[in-house]
Amino acid sequence: MIRRSLRPRPAGPLAGAVRVGAGLLALAAAATATAQATLPVTPAQRSTAQQVAQQGVPFEELAPDAPDSYTVKSGDTLWRISGLFLRKPWRWPELWGMNLADIRNPHLIYPGQVLWLDRSGDRARLRLGQPVGGGSNATVKLSPRVRSGPVGNDAISSVPLHLIAPFLNEAVVFNTDELGGAPRVVAAPEGRVLMSRGELAYVRGDLGGLRDWRLFRETKPLRDPETQEVLGHEARFVGTAEFVRPGDTVATADGKAQVVPATVRIISNREEVGIGDRLAPVPSRDFSSYAPHAPANPVNGRIIAIYGDALSAGQNQIVSLNRGSADGMERGHVLSLWQRGATTVDRSDPDRAVMQLPDERNGLLFVFSVFDRVSYALILQVQAPVRAGDRFTQPD
Template sequence: MTQRRPLGLTTIYAALLAGALISAPALAAGDYPITPKQRETAQKVAQAGVPLSELAPNAPDTYTVKRGDTLWAISSLFLKSPWRWPELWGMNDDQIKNPHLIYPGQVLVLVKADGRARLQLGRDVTGGTNGDVKLSPRVRSTSLDDGSIASIPQHLIEPFLNEAIVLNTDELATAPRIVAAQENRVWMTKGELAYARGEFTGDSEYRIFRKAKPLVDPVTKEVLGYEAAYVGTADVVRPGSNAGGAQEVPTTLKIGVARQEVGVGDRLAPIPARGYTSYMPHAPSGPVDGLIVSVYGDAINAGQNQIVALNRGSANGMEKGHVLALWRTGRVVRDGTTEANDAIRLPDERHGSLFVFQVFDRVSYALVLTVQEPVTAGDRFTQP
């Protein structure tokens, strides 16, 4: 643990205020990349806290962090809109250079003053008389993968960061493809050999995808991109030779990860280098009105903690970390109180929230954070 000087009332973790959640193994706390936008956000809300009107009705005075908690879950105890947690965690601006996360066992203290609320990090250091407890601020500097809690349930989206891809065109149609298996098998699984043809890039590791399917806008019917279903991974065991010749020898692969059985015709794409993934929960800067294109996988409906594709991407101003509101379309009913028995449409009702974590040109993926009814293709979303 790195020793630090005692910190003031509103000193807590800059990663929370700056909104940084970094996915990188064993990354030292001093190496967190902070973007200019995150720094600007931190400077705007540092020391501010949130208005008392934004607190949840039964917000606790203290809370002890437990293993398995997420910042979203904790913030939902304190806030009506948990995605606003960066505003709740105040700290000194000079800590931006060295962000921190919170850990199981630490005590969070809700401090109310001057019409605003802030969270202070403390711990039980001494037991006083008459049951009094003394709370003392502290910070902790360490690597990311040592038990610190995540902003959102990271395990739910982690596989999609490398596995879910959307292509502007059906590029996989010309990618290297699996053409045969050992002993004339139709399907292959982990540890088995496969043989492939095509233009290989010289990489030793490849992702395996099934034929890409078009993602179609529910209203315009325009193809927004091509979603490739992830199958698994494969390592090159032996390169092919005499490509396209009369005596061509295909490339030999060994199946690694197999999310599902690998088949002849599946396509190959190099495994990209893993970079930093930074999430800053925030509302879109302007109005947003879009529709859910599909539920990821084979499901027709989506519930909490499932992934959906949206018909808005970076070309529409969508960003990682955007929090969106889900709406249920109002039903058409008959007004039985009149002789005309008029048909009327009930207003749309908000019934959930989305968290955008992966953005492509014209399509985004979002995690269903909360929902009251099943989500289906064609459902609407807006800014919160």
């Protein structure tokens, strides 16, 4: 079973002061060597930043109404701020060239920081701070601020995490139907067959000493819309439970072995827990940030389904994609969404020729969870309802 999670991992304490002209993306901090080794900067992002650190972006890549300066607010996201300055928000590394010797993490952006657009020369760059005095050659004055507590607690996120957080435990793809051999609910106190939050449930199977569990019901195959190949198995999320006591095997009066099931307590439930529901461990939390970025190579795939079995979806809903890590898909990828062209008849033709209308660009997707051959994505922008079979590509 493959599990991935996106919850941010708290970083180490902030130390050091802001450096002048270091670029947008952080307070200059001296993080621990361990933290620096695990910072979520992809090789492609770092390469782009290195290439443009002294170049900036052409003015035509700026949004038509890009502000001269902007003060970061609570609730802002990397995506929203990028969209204020750029026509294509996923191209943020090209605008935010980093001084990589000083700035190790491009995601430490905090409410209250002032970003200003440097239009000097023939290209634009984004800076941290604000110009003092007038003219394009004005110096930049920065005042360090002391922050208590761990880095990352108040840093802005890449996209609105509250939109995808509910799906980090729920939207899970299994490579095979391995839930068939997972621990299962076999009974409840007082002969009940349905259990809710706070109630006990009895379980058979190896719980392995783990404390936290998710509950799933029957899995369904996720089939490629084009080939009908099974790419994975999506399980129906029921709720969560915690371990109470282990099971055992005891001898009866006549010397026969008798099973005593383990006990768990239902902590939360999307629907009532039933006999036969299967248990899977809760994955470890990954609190590292991730940034929107375009795929390095061309991508072409189809939407498998709307999460939750809806027939269509709109903005801020979740879809499954028929591409995964085996196809080069990464968490943070931004994809163009295309609406499938309709089949229609040429009414001006006496022969009523059948026509296939071309696909039309319909919005943007943000990939937040990646499995071997399947990914889940959030619909960031959309014009018309999204349906299974709609196409996605790298953003144009």
